[in-house]
Amino acid sequence: MKHSAFLPLLLLLALSACQEPETPTTVIRPAQVWTVSDQATRNSVTYSGETQARVAADLAFRVGGKVMARNVDVGAAVSAGQVLASLDTTDLNLNTSSARANLTAAEADFTNTKTELARVAELRRKQFIGQSALDNAQAAHDAAAAKVAAAKAQLKLSGNQAGYTELRAAQAGVITQVNIEVGQVVAAGTPVARIAYAGEREVHIRVGETTVQTLQTGALTDIKLWSQPNTVFQGKVREVSPTTDTTRSFLVKISLLNPPPDLRLGVTADVSLANIHTNDDRWLPASALFQQGQQTAVWVVNTDNQVQLQPVTVTAFHETGVTVTGLPAGTKIIAAGVHKLSNGQIINPIPYDGKAGA
Secondary structure, eight states, rough: OOOHHHHHHHHHHHHHHHHHHOOOOOOOEEEEEEEOOOOOOOOOEEEEEEESSSSSEEEOOOEEEEEEEEEEOOOOEEOOOEEEEEEOHHHHHHHHHHHHHHHHHHHHHHHHHHHHHEEEEEEEHSSSSSSHHHHHHHHHHHHHHHHHHHHHHHHHHHHHHTTTTEEOSOEEEEEEEEEEOOOOOOOOEEEEEEEEESEEEEEEEEEEEHHHHHHOTTEEEEEEEEEEEEEEEEEEEEEEEEEEEESSSSSEEEEEESSSTTTTTTTEEEEEEEEOOOOOEEEEEEGGGEETTEEEEEEEOTSBEEEEEEEEEEEEOOOOOEEEEEETTOOEEEEGGGGGGTTBBBBBEEOOOOOOOO
């Protein structure tokens, strides 16, 4: 009787063991999708940059030594010839004193050889000595004269080095960087300050490969400063870098033709470049970009709602998005949440709810 009571339970366990395990359900996540449209033709595109001095220089002492004074701070306006910093002159003054003493000794020796040459020349004239004695006296005289010249040069060099302990501004400008403090020992040639010289101002921007192919020096631009948004200034492209930098973009320098008198360095400016787009340019939300190593890409959605990475080339950055090449019109891409996807993932497309201004 006891064994028959457990029989239904054993049958139930056997049936459950024969059932296949349930397959976990794949979660299809929603994703915001943007459809690429033909928005290539535009009269101008705006790049953000910053104002810089056309001429700037790193300043360094021509001799090494201990810093005794630092007379300027970052942002200080300086005039031509103003002393910016100075070094201890003790050792250099000793070198100058030693050089001066060497010159005195050389001049005394030269005086003796000059007198001796005159005496020997007189004896030779009277036939009391041979020609060799006169030649020796002449050689000693010439050697002493050369030592005087060398001692004078050494004294001048020592004096110059003593003067190099004062770092002066070659032209008027603004100090943009200071790398020393009082008591610090610096080597000759080590940059200790940076100065932006007064004069022409320019705006530096960075552009993509497509833009740089059509951009030429001398092209006129419109410039707006963020501090003066209602005023348009004129600019001219002065220099286009032939190579990319670490940002994989090209540096473009644009001269300000009519800068305001109170323009500060480093302020943000918007530069409008005209007629630089091609028919392959497409506008995208900036949130659609995905960085895969050194290559910029976007997630493309196929007809089965699967996503795959598609490389693109960024040609311009805007306040509302970016312009790229490499995408045909009508392509559907992921516009937000690009870092949460993987190749081949299936998504549930929903319209992009961000601002889609061109």
